[in-house]
Amino acid sequence: xxxxxxxxxxxxxVHAVLEHADHPLSVAELFEAASxxxxxxxVATVYRAVSALLSEGWIEAVEIPGEPVxxxxxxxxxxHHFQCEKCDRVFDLSGCVENLRTLVPPKFRVSSHAVxxxxxCATCAR
Amino acid sequence: xxxxxxxxxxxxxVHAVLEHADHPLSVAELFEAASxxxxxxxVATVYRAVSALLSEGWIEAVEIPGEPVxxxxxxxxxxHHFQCEKCDRVFDLSGCVENLRTLVPPKFRVSSHAVxxxxxCATCAR
DNA sequence: GTCGTTGCAAAGCGTTTGCAGCCTA
DNA sequence: TAGGCTGCAAACGCTTTGCAACGAC
Numbered sequence: 001x002x003x004x005x006x007x008x009x010x011x012x013x014v015h016a017v018l019e020h021a022d023h024p025l026s027v028a029e030l031f032e033a034a035s036x037x038x039x040x041x042x043v044a045t046v047y048r049a050v051s052a053l054l055s056e057g058w059i060e061a062v063e064i065p066g067e068p069v070x071x072x073x074x075x076x077x078x079x080h081h082f083q084c085e086k087c088d089r090v091f092d093l094s095g096c097v098e099n100l101r102t103l104v105p106p107k108f109r110v111s112s113h114a115v116x117x118x119x120x121c122a123t124c125a126r
Numbered sequence: 127x128x129x130x131x132x133x134x135x136x137x138x139x140v141h142a143v144l145e146h147a148d149h150p151l152s153v154a155e156l157f158e159a160a161s162x163x164x165x166x167x168x169v170a171t172v173y174r175a176v177s178a179l180l181s182e183g184w185i186e187a188v189e190i191p192g193e194p195v196x197x198x199x200x201x202x203x204x205x206h207h208f209q210c211e212k213c214d215r216v217f218d219l220s221g222c223v224e225n226l227r228t229l230v231p232p233k234f235r236v237s238s239h240a241v242x243x244x245x246x247c248a249t250c251a252r
Numbered sequence: 253g254t255c256g257t258t259g260c261a262a263a264g265c266g267t268t269t270g271c272a273g274c275c276t277a
Numbered sequence: 278t279a280g281g282c283t284g285c286a287a288a289c290g291c292t293t294t295g296c297a298a299c300g301a302c
Contacts, residue, residue, distance in 0.1 A: 130276095
């Protein structure tokens with residue numbers, strides 16, 4: 001029997017929060033959001049739910065230098081991120097950069113890349 | 127009295143390792159390398175030496191998603207990094223990408239950016 | 253009734269801090 | 278000698294794990 005996965009209100013809650021999130025969320029944020037719906041929810045459960053969703057491939061880790069790992073649905077296609085230095089929120093960016101290959105020395109093979117921009121978001125810029 | 131900084135063999139050792147490093151080093155790597163010269167060196171000392179060098183501005187943090195922070199001399203100018211997925215080593219890249227500003231929505235201001243490429247280095251590609 | 257899931261608490265792990273003794277300057 | 282620096286160990290913050298009770302199927 002291949003790995004089963006049961007439907008529980010805890011997992012549903014974590015799933016739902018990520019489902020409707022418009023930006024990547026950290027475990028702490030997930031925990032806080034999901035706790036509003038589930039009484040007595042434990043952090044460990046959130047970690048386990050996240051691991052499950054990761055290995056299912058339904059979410060992906062968004063790792064930003066110097067920041068806790070965040071997670072977002074993996075059905076968003078290739079994109080990068082922007083972090084506001086004022087409010088710390090992380091935004092999805094569409095589009096990508098080119099000519100990355102020209103940066104590396106000969107014989108190096110590039111298989112993937114990460115681009116993170118930092119600055120001030122529209123809200124904080126006002 | 128402004129903050130003094132004394133010359134000790136521990137700090138010298140950490141300084142020297144970073145001085146001659148051709149790629150960014152993690153605290154663990156620094157500790158290992160410096161320990162070869164200093165008997166009984168403590169990790170805490172390495173952390174403190176790194177903090178001191180950071181606030182002096184002599185080194186900078188190189189943060190690669192999902193990796194421990196590494197450090198390198200800050201006199202290298204603007205550049206990005208490449209991490210080999212086989213050997214985990216991090217290489218400096220020269221050059222930079224353009225049109226980053228076009229990725230962000232209107233009203234967003236970009237102040238800095240990080241680009242990390244992943245793939246296989248020349249040595250591991252063979 | 254099974255056995256995957258949960259909450260709690262303990263254990264890990266990497267980093268930081270408190271402290272008494274050490275050693276630069 | 279003064280006070281910054283060091284090593285050790287305890288403290289931290291975040292993540293993982295062990296375990297008995299719980300509950301999905």
